[in-house]
Amino acid sequence: MSWFFTGPFLYAAALLFLAGTAYKIISISRMPRHLRWELYPLPRLGAAGSRYQQVDHGRSPREISRLAEIGVMAEEILLLKKLFANRRDLWFGSYLLHVGLYFSIAGFGLVLTEAVLVSAGLAAAPASGSLAARVLGEVVIVAGIGGSAAGLFGAAFLLARRLTDPGLRDMSDPVTFFNLAFLVVLFASGLLAWTADGPLEQVRTHMASLLRGRPGVVPSTSLALAMTLSGLFAAYLPFSRMFHFAAKYFFYHRILWDDEPMHGGTAIQRDFAGYLRYPLTWSGEHLQPRKAWSEQLSSRDDAHQG
Amino acid sequence: MPRVPVKDFGSDTPVLSPLEPERLTQLPADAEPRAPMPPRDAWLEKYDFSLDGFSALGLPLPKTAEEEERIVSGFLRGLAKLFTRENNWAFLLPTALSTDYCMRCNTCNAACGVYEASGRQDVYRPNFRSELLRRIYRRYFSPQGKLLGKWTGAPELNWRVVYRLAELAYRCTLCRRCAGVCPVGVDNGLLCRELRKLFSMEMGIAPAALHKSGTVRHLATGAGTGMKPAAFLDNLEFIEEIIEEKTGKRIRIPVDKKGAEILLVHNSGEYLSWPENPAAFAIVFDAAGIDWTLSSASMGYEAVNYGLWYDDVQYARIAMAQVEAARRLGVKKIVVGECGHATKAIVTIADRLLSGDLRIPRESCLPLLEEIVAGGRVRLDPWRNDFPVTLHDPCNMVRLMGIVSPQRNILTRILPPGRFREMPSNGTENYCCGGGSGFAIMDAYNFPEWRNRVASRKKAQQVLTAFGDCLDPSVPKYYCAPCSNCKGAAREALMDCYRFRERYNILYGGLVELIANAMAELPGPFLSWETEF
Numbered sequence A: 001m002s003w004f005f006t007g008p009f010l011y012a013a014a015l016l017f018l019a020g021t022a023y024k025i026i027s028i029s030r031m032p033r034h035l036r037w038e039l040y041p042l043p044r045l046g047a048a049g050s051r052y053q054q055v056d057h058g059r060s061p062r063e064i065s066r067l068a069e070i071g072v073m074a075e076e077i078l079l080l081k082k083l084f085a086n087r088r089d090l091w092f093g094s095y096l097l098h099v100g101l102y103f104s105i106a107g108f109g110l111v112l113t114e115a116v117l118v119s120a121g122l123a124a125a126p127a128s129g130s131l132a133a134r135v136l137g138e139v140v141i142v143a144g145i146g147g148s149a150a151g152l153f154g155a156a157f158l159l160a161r162r163l164t165d166p167g168l169r170d171m172s173d174p175v176t177f178f179n180l181a182f183l184v185v186l187f188a189s190g191l192l193a194w195t196a197d198g199p200l201e202q203v204r205t206h207m208a209s210l211l212r213g214r215p216g217v218v219p220s221t222s223l224a225l226a227m228t229l230s231g232l233f234a235a236y237l238p239f240s241r242m243f244h245f246a247a248k249y250f251f252y253h254r255i256l257w258d259d260e261p262m263h264g265g266t267a268i269q270r271d272f273a274g275y276l277r278y279p280l281t282w283s284g285e286h287l288q289p290r291k292a293w294s295e296q297l298s299s300r301d302d303a304h305q306g
Numbered sequence B: 001m002p003r004v005p006v007k008d009f010g011s012d013t014p015v016l017s018p019l020e021p022e023r024l025t026q027l028p029a030d031a032e033p034r035a036p037m038p039p040r041d042a043w044l045e046k047y048d049f050s051l052d053g054f055s056a057l058g059l060p061l062p063k064t065a066e067e068e069e070r071i072v073s074g075f076l077r078g079l080a081k082l083f084t085r086e087n088n089w090a091f092l093l094p095t096a097l098s099t100d101y102c103m104r105c106n107t108c109n110a111a112c113g114v115y116e117a118s119g120r121q122d123v124y125r126p127n128f129r130s131e132l133l134r135r136i137y138r139r140y141f142s143p144q145g146k147l148l149g150k151w152t153g154a155p156e157l158n159w160r161v162v163y164r165l166a167e168l169a170y171r172c173t174l175c176r177r178c179a180g181v182c183p184v185g186v187d188n189g190l191l192c193r194e195l196r197k198l199f200s201m202e203m204g205i206a207p208a209a210l211h212k213s214g215t216v217r218h219l220a221t222g223a224g225t226g227m228k229p230a231a232f233l234d235n236l237e238f239i240e241e242i243i244e245e246k247t248g249k250r251i252r253i254p255v256d257k258k259g260a261e262i263l264l265v266h267n268s269g270e271y272l273s274w275p276e277n278p279a280a281f282a283i284v285f286d287a288a289g290i291d292w293t294l295s296s297a298s299m300g301y302e303a304v305n306y307g308l309w310y311d312d313v314q315y316a317r318i319a320m321a322q323v324e325a326a327r328r329l330g331v332k333k334i335v336v337g338e339c340g341h342a343t344k345a346i347v348t349i350a351d352r353l354l355s356g357d358l359r360i361p362r363e364s365c366l367p368l369l370e371e372i373v374a375g376g377r378v379r380l381d382p383w384r385n386d387f388p389v390t391l392h393d394p395c396n397m398v399r400l401m402g403i404v405s406p407q408r409n410i411l412t413r414i415l416p417p418g419r420f421r422e423m424p425s426n427g428t429e430n431y432c433c434g435g436g437s438g439f440a441i442m443d444a445y446n447f448p449e450w451r452n453r454v455a456s457r458k459k460a461q462q463v464l465t466a467f468g469d470c471l472d473p474s475v476p477k478y479y480c481a482p483c484s485n486c487k488g489a490a491r492e493a494l495m496d497c498y499r500f501r502e503r504y505n506i507l508y509g510g511l512v513e514l515i516a517n518a519m520a521e522l523p524g525p526f527l528s529w530e531t532e533f
């Protein structure tokens, strides 16, 4: 059983994670462009601010500071700045939770990279005891223990807040509680596994075996449990609201910071011309059922009757 | 404090969340208006007041089980359409993302002027209506929802849920202040607008002021006020008389000047309620030697677009017809007067709808006014404006278009040093005047009571704070709101309800009037605390 969950199941989970992520990102990207809906300030406009502050704004060159934009993104990703500024009481818990995730993912990424390099003959096997392998091992352990502890504390704090703060409790649906409880269990299992005897060697060995396509059995029960739960989490992630980490890109770059004006002959214009050909099926009396948007918009005389 | 969990939204209590006046945030004792009026019995018998004891929509109570059923099925039909490409390409991406990725952290709550002013009543949380929308959508349209049933946290869907949700869609000013603080980027203002759209486009539910005597009348007569071209021209004559009275000079306001550099379009309410505003524009433009014109063609002299607040088709019909009027006149660009939503509606939101010869440049009047003032194109004497002034930032122009500095650069040039004072929370962090999203013109049933007491309350507090050191009525003060709807809200809430004029001697008006008032060439002041225009 343990072999199944730390072997075939993990392959399936990884596949689900990748397929789910690709599916979600592709389906969001394929949504139609929308009418402009930006929200100021737009970081990349820098100190000059909105172009609409200028006479003949369409004629002046657009100065864009990608650096300023990246700075704001970094503050958000690394420090959760908006939460810090506007909901300080949740920030610490949320920050620990996110740091826990970052550390755990980093630890996983390091072990995976090492296993790939070893299997490609580009690095010495961990058993060789090389300096690089030892340093990496230490880093992974610190990331594993630190990440799990931070994540556990953060998730437990947020869950406790949510259960005790009436406002948060009332606005939470059952899934919100489920997600936090899942994170608590996930990080707790991680902490258990990393603080047990010799998890690093087992993780390295197992990762190598997974890469070879011949998964072995993970001797430690706590590690097997942590791996199973991690797989479950990875498979669930793209389909859950926790996928906001990826959705945020679209929130900001495609909506709140998108002030791209339309120019003739561009893809934007072609797309919009296409949307206006869609038939509309809203039933309001002031609309003409099943006629294309373009016809609805040129039908002012009908609308006059009200 | 009575709590209203989302799942209980459809409960059969007569009024789910009655507004409790004692919970409203505190204003100085003398600024508090009289006790609120309860809804009339005759209304209660016929219409739904079951959300909070107020009605913006006057939804008739269903009499039969079939009627109740029709309300629910119409809503579900509309909800499904909201998430389809064909029906909602215009806002599908923001709607879908905001529906799917809220983390229920409530960070948005404290940012909402309505929620705060109400004394934090649950139903006015920015995410409350969004949460209803997403839970109902999940429960009825997602495979997990079908499996989870009531474990989605959605209320049992009945006509009360639908009607209360329709009313709740008109307890948000669409100011989008909440979206600015959301760590994820979720936009509760947008979702509220989408709800309004569902109700209008599928169920024909919209406030009469926005639809029947709003966009429908606009499309039929050429102006939201119903002003026909002949009446418009009469108004201009009257304005020319005002100008002559004030300046001693007869200015001929240019109308239908083919090929002019600028077509200036005002909210037509200005001509009726605040003629001093178009008059001041004419005085300033004339003195600055601007090549401009007004249009007397149907749709050409009306800047408003109420469709923006509740209906995509009505919105797009109006926007395109307005630009078409400008095209026929052959002007080089359209400049929108002091009206926030109208500026945003035509400058940014319409941008991707206009192609071919409808791609006429469109901009706000504020940068142009700044250019005139800063470029020395009119002679100014700031000491003519020697009184304290505070500035309101209209959400549509400031947070939603980023126009922050022109109005400030103007004020620092037309006021003596030290006379301009910012409100707390200004610029892109401003609070709505309370008249946003149509509230300023929605006056049915007892809705104005709610608007004035709750939606405009934060603005009342801000104005009092800004003038905190000079509230004594012996000091005349000016609340500058460069937007027609914001002025409408100021008139209804700050002046009529809170009586700021009588109590504190605060005059309200636009920005261009202050510029005209500072013009050295005028024989006397343009503004007056004593007489109305």
Ligand code: SF4
Residues within 6 Å of the ligand: B101, B102, B103, B104, B105, B106, B107, B108, B109, B127, B181, B182, B183, B184, B185, B186, B187, B188
């Ligand atoms: S809308 Fe944003 S700020 Fe509000 S609860 Fe959802 S995630 Fe939090």
Ligand code: SF4
Residues within 6 Å of the ligand: B111, B112, B113, B114, B115, B125, B126, B127, B171, B172, B173, B174, B175, B176, B177, B178, B179, B188, B189, B192
């Ligand atoms: S848009 Fe404004 S009024 Fe509406 S919920 Fe958000 S903050 Fe409140």
